[in-house]
Amino acid sequence: MSKTVLTGFSIAFLLFSSSFAIEGFRPVKAKNGMVVCGEPIACNVGLQVLKEGGNAVDASVAVAFTLAVTYPNAGNLGGGGFMIFRNAANNIFALDYREKAPIAASRDMYLDSSGTVIDKASTLGYRAAGVPGTVAGLWEAHKKFGRLKWKRLLAPAIKLAETGFVIDAFQAAALQSATEDFNKFSSSKTIFTKKGEPFKTGDRLVQKDLSKTLKRIAKKGAAGFYYGKTAGRIALDMQHNGGLITEEDLHRYKPVWREAIEGTYRGYTFYSMPPPSSGGIVLSEILNTLELFEVSKMDINSSAQIRLWVEIERQAYADRAQWLGDPDFVENPQARLISKKYAKTIKQSLHYFSAGCSDSIKVKPIRGRESDQTTHFSITDRWGNAVSNTFTLNGNYGSRAVAEGTGVLLNNEMDDFSIKPGFPNSYGLVGTVANSITSEKRMLSSMTPTIITKNDSLFLVIGGPGGSKIITTVAQVISNVIDHKMNIRQAIENPRFHHQWKPDVIFMERERFSKDTRNNLENSGYKLEYKTYMGYAQGILFNKKTKTYSGWSDPRSDGKAAGY
Numbered sequence: 001m002s003k004t005v006l007t008g009f010s011i012a013f014l015l016f017s018s019s020f021a022i023e024g025f026r027p028v029k030a031k032n033g034m035v036v037c038g039e040p041i042a043c044n045v046g047l048q049v050l051k052e053g054g055n056a057v058d059a060s061v062a063v064a065f066t067l068a069v070t071y072p073n074a075g076n077l078g079g080g081g082f083m084i085f086r087n088a089a090n091n092i093f094a095l096d097y098r099e100k101a102p103i104a105a106s107r108d109m110y111l112d113s114s115g116t117v118i119d120k121a122s123t124l125g126y127r128a129a130g131v132p133g134t135v136a137g138l139w140e141a142h143k144k145f146g147r148l149k150w151k152r153l154l155a156p157a158i159k160l161a162e163t164g165f166v167i168d169a170f171q172a173a174a175l176q177s178a179t180e181d182f183n184k185f186s187s188s189k190t191i192f193t194k195k196g197e198p199f200k201t202g203d204r205l206v207q208k209d210l211s212k213t214l215k216r217i218a219k220k221g222a223a224g225f226y227y228g229k230t231a232g233r234i235a236l237d238m239q240h241n242g243g244l245i246t247e248e249d250l251h252r253y254k255p256v257w258r259e260a261i262e263g264t265y266r267g268y269t270f271y272s273m274p275p276p277s278s279g280g281i282v283l284s285e286i287l288n289t290l291e292l293f294e295v296s297k298m299d300i301n302s303s304a305q306i307r308l309w310v311e312i313e314r315q316a317y318a319d320r321a322q323w324l325g326d327p328d329f330v331e332n333p334q335a336r337l338i339s340k341k342y343a344k345t346i347k348q349s350l351h352y353f354s355a356g357c358s359d360s361i362k363v364k365p366i367r368g369r370e371s372d373q374t375t376h377f378s379i380t381d382r383w384g385n386a387v388s389n390t391f392t393l394n395g396n397y398g399s400r401a402v403a404e405g406t407g408v409l410l411n412n413e414m415d416d417f418s419i420k421p422g423f424p425n426s427y428g429l430v431g432t433v434a435n436s437i438t439s440e441k442r443m444l445s446s447m448t449p450t451i452i453t454k455n456d457s458l459f460l461v462i463g464g465p466g467g468s469k470i471i472t473t474v475a476q477v478i479s480n481v482i483d484h485k486m487n488i489r490q491a492i493e494n495p496r497f498h499h500q501w502k503p504d505v506i507f508m509e510r511e512r513f514s515k516d517t518r519n520n521l522e523n524s525g526y527k528l529e530y531k532t533y534m535g536y537a538q539g540i541l542f543n544k545k546t547k548t549y550s551g552w553s554d555p556r557s558d559g560k561a562a563g564y
């Protein structure tokens with residue numbers, strides 16, 4: 001191993017393998033509250049807030065701001081996300097704090113004069129950034145539901161940014177993988193490299209500018225980000241580097257409360273995110289159709305089970321590509337797509353005896369692209385409130401550009417738009433004109449923060465990162481729990497597979513499915529492609545009888561579940 005460069009991903013895999021083998025299948029249990037998140041320091045911060053009498057929203061605010069410091073890969077001030085909140089009285093709230101296109105954005109902004117996509121224009125640097133929504137979203141959630149003082153909730157993040165934290169092996173590998181890009185932006189180079197060289201495990205990451213920005217937010221709330229010094233510096237740096245975000249963009253940003261997608265699955269009720277995330281609708285299509293089959297009688301991870309899922313996913317992702325976009329700009333045929341009636345028509349069209357064919361589903365493929373870092377946390381408290389929150393910069397460390405003088409890493413979420421009709425991305429995820437770029441429009445997402453109840457009592461809080469694979473990750477964990485009666489740890493650790501219509505392949509976790517399963521699939525005409533792992537689920541199950549939370553953080557990453 002000595003000469004091998006360990007990436008964050010291979011480290012995650014090692015951790016995954018070892019924890020898988022040594023500890024068996026016991027999740028973490030707690031009576032009063034639980035925090036499950038993608039990074040241990042942030043997890044501990046959230047737990048402390050719960051112990052001090054904070055509720056799930058308070059803990060979420062503290063965890064999110066801490067992740068912006070200790071998990072800069074995806075935790076953020078310069079990105080956006082979605083939150084599903086369930087209060088103890090079983091009311092559900094869905095908060096959209098997704099980024100939006102700057103006012104000056106336009107449909108062909110990533111094409112050159114001959115109509116060719118400009119390499120990396122929508123992924124690297126200032127022009128790739130949408131107007132950030134995170135700070136406004138957290139401020140809004142806290143204003144409506146918080147118990148503890150806003151300042152108290154930001155204090156741990158401020159301290160960690162100011163005095164630094166020790167970089168672990170996972171973070172060191174991830175920073176190293178992005179060093180070449182950080183070096184392209186002087187503001188990023190100063191913070192995220194050691195004079196251009198990569199940080200190593202055990203080094204300390206100090207983020208002084210970020211701590212000052214956090215202090216302004218602590219003092220002034222969302223205005224500390226969207227107005228004054230922070231906004232001014234972001235806008236100025238944008239101007240200097242060809243970015244589009246202006247102070248007016250920042251002033252105009254507003255998070256939106258939306259009506260959650262609600263559905264049922266075998267007597268359970270699920271709530272998930274509506275557009276501009278595709279998560280809730282695609283999840284509904286998958287679960288509604290799956291419900292028409294006796295899944296619990298199928299052998300888990302068998303070729304028969306995988307084929308059923310794959311054929312359902314093929315249709316659900318084709319619908320995603322064809323129809324979905326920002327509801328403030330396009331009409332999503334939501335009611336039809338999430339109806340039980342539509343699931344019956346999907347059932348009728350499924351292929352049972354040989355592989356289906358994505359080209360036989362007639363929708364016009366237009367480009368959409370997603371990449372691979374995001375972070376999710378699930379939090380429950382002593383009152384029975386629950387938060388399921390996924391937020392992101394899109395790519396690992398987003399656009400890789402820090403707005404000078406703010407410490408804020410900017411997202412590259414503009415890449416989630418369809419930037420050119422008919423242009424497939426490296427991940428093969430496609431979209432339509434419903435998701436083309438328009439001034440102030442939100443780009444389509446796959447983030448799927450989800451909460452499930454049974455007879456109005458909390459049952460499951462689940463979500464995770466994984467780009468297009470988020471939705472199938474969440475669906476599989478749900479089915480593992482409900483159909484296959486797994487505990488939360490088993491459900492999360494079970495091997496994953498994924499199909500997204502285009503490309504027409506089944507993505508499978510490497511070396512985690514039997515030879516039989518793989519042979520049967522190939523013999524039926526499916527193309528298989530292997531990934532080290534897919535998605536990092538973060539989940540909490542609530543046992544109503546014993547009044548106990550069981551939590552588990554996916555060992556595919558290096559997060560943590562902690563309760564009290």
Ligand code: DON
Nearest residue numbers: 371372373374445446466467
């Ligand atoms: O909003 C989306 O769907 C993407 N920007 C999420 C990217 C992602 O999950 C990458 N993570 N692993």
